[in-house]
Amino acid sequence: MPPADPPVRDDERSPAPDEQSPATDERSAPGGKSAVTPTEPSSPGDESAVPVLETRGVGKRYETGGEAVEALKDVDFSLAAGEFVAVMGPSGSGKTTLLNVLGLLDVPTTGTVLLRGRDVTSLSDRERTTARKRTIGFVFQNFYLIPTLSARENVEIPRLFDRDPSTRADAEALLRRVGLDDRLEFRPDELSGGQKQRVAIARSLVNDPSILLADEPTGNLDRKTGRQILEEFDRVRDRGVAVVAVTHDPLVDEYTDRTVELVDGELTR
Amino acid sequence: MRRGFGRRFPALLMARRNLRRTTLRSVLAALGIVIGVVAIASLGMVGTAIQQTATTTLGDIGNEVVVSPAFQAGVGRLTDRDVREIERVAGNSAVVPVKSTRASVRFDPQQELATIYGMRNPGDIYTASDGRIPDPLRSGALVGADLAERLGVRPGNTITVAGDSYRVVGVLATQSGFSPVNPNSAVVLPQTAFRSTGYSQVVLTAESGRAANQTAMAVRAALNDRGQRVEIFEFASITRQIDEFFGLLNVFLLGIGFISLFVAGVAILNVMLMSTVERREEIGVLRAVGYQRTEVLRILLTEAMLLGVTGGVVGALASVLVGMALNWIALGDPLFVFQPRNVGFLLLALVVGVVVSAASGLYPAWRAANANPVDALRK
Numbered sequence: 011m012p013p014a015d016p017p018v019r020d021d022e023r024s025p026a027p028d029e030q031s032p033a034t035d036e037r038s039a040p041g042g043k044s045a046v047t048p049t050e051p052s053s054p055g056d057e058s059a060v061p062v063l064e065t066r067g068v069g070k071r072y073e074t075g076g077e078a079v080e081a082l083k084d085v086d087f088s089l090a091a092g093e094f095v096a097v098m099g100p101s102g103s104g105k106t107t108l109l110n111v112l113g114l115l116d117v118p119t120t121g122t123v124l125l126r127g128r129d130v131t132s133l134s135d136r137e138r139t140t141a142r143k144r145t146i147g148f149v150f151q152n153f154y155l156i157p158t159l160s161a162r163e164n165v166e167i168p169r170l171f172d173r174d175p176s177t178r179a180d181a182e183a184l185l186r187r188v189g190l191d192d193r194l195e196f197r198p199d200e201l202s203g204g205q206k207q208r209v210a211i212a213r214s215l216v217n218d219p220s221i222l223l224a225d226e227p228t229g230n231l232d233r234k235t236g237r238q239i240l241e242e243f244d245r246v247r248d249r250g251v252a253v254v255a256v257t258h259d260p261l262v263d264e265y266t267d268r269t270v271e272l273v274d275g276e277l278t279r
Numbered sequence: 280m281r282r283g284f285g286r287r288f289p290a291l292l293m294a295r296r297n298l299r300r301t302t303l304r305s306v307l308a309a310l311g312i313v314i315g316v317v318a319i320a321s322l323g324m325v326g327t328a329i330q331q332t333a334t335t336t337l338g339d340i341g342n343e344v345v346v347s348p349a350f351q352a353g354v355g356r357l358t359d360r361d362v363r364e365i366e367r368v369a370g371n372s373a374v375v376p377v378k379s380t381r382a383s384v385r386f387d388p389q390q391e392l393a394t395i396y397g398m399r400n401p402g403d404i405y406t407a408s409d410g411r412i413p414d415p416l417r418s419g420a421l422v423g424a425d426l427a428e429r430l431g432v433r434p435g436n437t438i439t440v441a442g443d444s445y446r447v448v449g450v451l452a453t454q455s456g457f458s459p460v461n462p463n464s465a466v467v468l469p470q471t472a473f474r475s476t477g478y479s480q481v482v483l484t485a486e487s488g489r490a491a492n493q494t495a496m497a498v499r500a501a502l503n504d505r506g507q508r509v510e511i512f513e514f515a516s517i518t519r520q521i522d523e524f525f526g527l528l529n530v531f532l533l534g535i536g537f538i539s540l541f542v543a544g545v546a547i548l549n550v551m552l553m554s555t556v557e558r559r560e561e562i563g564v565l566r567a568v569g570y571q572r573t574e575v576l577r578i579l580l581t582e583a584m585l586l587g588v589t590g591g592v593v594g595a596l597a598s599v600l601v602g603m604a605l606n607w608i609a610l611g612d613p614l615f616v617f618q619p620r621n622v623g624f625l626l627l628a629l630v631v632g633v634v635v636s637a638a639s640g641l642y643p644a645w646r647a648a649n650a651n652p653v654d655a656l657r658k
Contacts, residue, residue: 106657115567116653136571143569150656154564158296168568170289217569 068121147214204235311543312590319536320598323624326529356477410434410449563655583640
């Protein structure tokens with residue numbers, strides 16, 4: 011059952027075509043007032059029916075070299091709890107842009123993004139960062155581990171500033187879960203590609219997110235290692251975390267609940 | 280313990296690891312601060328040492344005031360009335376009226392033309408290195424250190440001054456510095472040996488340079504208010520001028536120090552900018568995993584401050600060594616470096632070093648914190 015329509019602000023729907031350029035695409039909340047427009051779920055017991063993440067009519071326009079590029083066009087996308095969705099499509103089809111919008115790293119030019127039914131489109135950078143930290147984990151093609159920190163410290167990174175004494179134990183438990191309990195104090199350059207990606211997965215899970223977003227997670231890995239990573243996602247999904255993987259890799263298809271395809275910024279399937 | 284420390288200060292942990300990643304670069308950046316801090320602190324100490332040397336030389340007479348008759352106004356002698364007036368306003372200062380002339384001094388077989396002072400109470404301003412100074416001086420003669428050496432005179436000898444014989448009761452200690460009433464090459468006789476009336480000078484010795492200045496002003500007010508009667512030669516004013524000169528010199532030296540710290544700041548700015556450009560993606564990841572801009576800012580500022588604190592502390596230690604060497608050469612006492620003024624310079628240098636580093640880190644940190652993570656993570 012879909013939730014009640016959130017109040018949508020007109021200016022979000024139809025901005026000037028070149029209002030947002032990639033360099034300045036962060037919206038600040040208008041005035042000092044919170045821009046959050048909470049949407050009440052239809053009833054408290056109904057929450058499981060609310061998609062964890064949803065986009066409505068999302069479009070994203072970039073200005074590159076005086077030329078407007080429409081990276082996303084009117085994308086409606088919905089993600090249920092514990093669902094594993096692959097976003098496939100050729101290079102330049104807007105997959106990464108979609109992932110950035112889903113991950114609250116980027117703000118759409120048009121349309122609305124709902125996180126657990128709450129409109130998060132026009133949050134301030136600080137609020138968006140907080141929401142991202144609480145609910146979303148990221149896994150990247152290039153792993154992006156901090157080379158100066160050990161595997162365990164890399165997993166602790168997202169919570170390092172919380173000064174939470176349980177972080178260390180949680181990080182170790184997560185590394186154990188991905189089979190790296192014998193590599194806790196290894197630096198990234200002492201780990202294989204598959205091990206690095208597993209550290210990255212552990213890092214994405216340390217804040218206990220409900221959504222995991224992966225950008226080409228198997229892109230830099232051989233087939234066998236890629237499978238191990240996908241199996242890891244499968245286990246993550248079993249724990250109720252929704253996973254969205256943007257990929258070229260047909261292998262991913264075998265593990266997902268559904269696959270959507272993005273062509274020239276439009277969701278076709 | 281170290282790990283616990285990093286846990287309590289996560290920004291410090293990350294900053295330390297980042298700096299260690301490019302050790303040479305970090306060391307060079309910190310070296311700039313070391314040099315700047317050493318420049319400020321040791322140049323300040325140079326100033327202190329020079330000033331100390333100068334004031335030590337002048338120290339003996341810095342609290343002396345000499346009152347002479349105003350020859351230009353036609354006053355040739357100071358009278359007993361003048362002396363009483365001076366004694367009245369002099370407060371705690373010792374007042375020694377002096378008569379003076381020049382005469383031949385003979386101690387066979389040598390003979391020399393020397394300054395002869397007549398004083399009632401020379402013990403108030405001089406000390407004896409050999410023999411004693413009777414107080415008051417009624418008979419006998421006191422011989423200045425240099426003259427006594429040239430003539431080979433010792434207490435107990437008899438010298439002839441202008442034809443009269445005097446028994447030497449004491450040899451005066453060498454007095455450093457310069458003064459219109461300098462005893463080193465002179466003979467001090469009782470005032471009764473002079474037939475003339477009036478005095479050529481009155482020497483006042485105060486407890487301190489400041490007191491000497493006050494006494495000088497009081498004497499000037501009392502004796503010169505109805506026309507110029509006396510001239511007052513006050514050494515404290517010379518010391519003050521010397522102090523002012525060295526103050527200026529110090530400011531100049533400090534200025535050089537600050538310029539080198541400024542250059543060090545530019546070096547840190549450069550290093551931090553390079554470092555943030557290189558770590559663009561890492562910083563993007565931090566933002567992606569939920570770091571606020573302020574947290575990124577904190578990490579990078581901590582990095583810059585760490586460079587500054589490390590450089591500053593090393594610089595301060597180096598400055599102490601430099602200062603000790605300097606004081607050993609200039610004053611023969613390396614420990615003289617530990618005086619409040621120099622400690623002040625050290626603290627100033629350290630604080631300025633850290634502030635300069637933090638200020639230099641501000642722009643790179645701000646830029647990195649406000650970079651768009653989407654751009655940073657674009658493949």
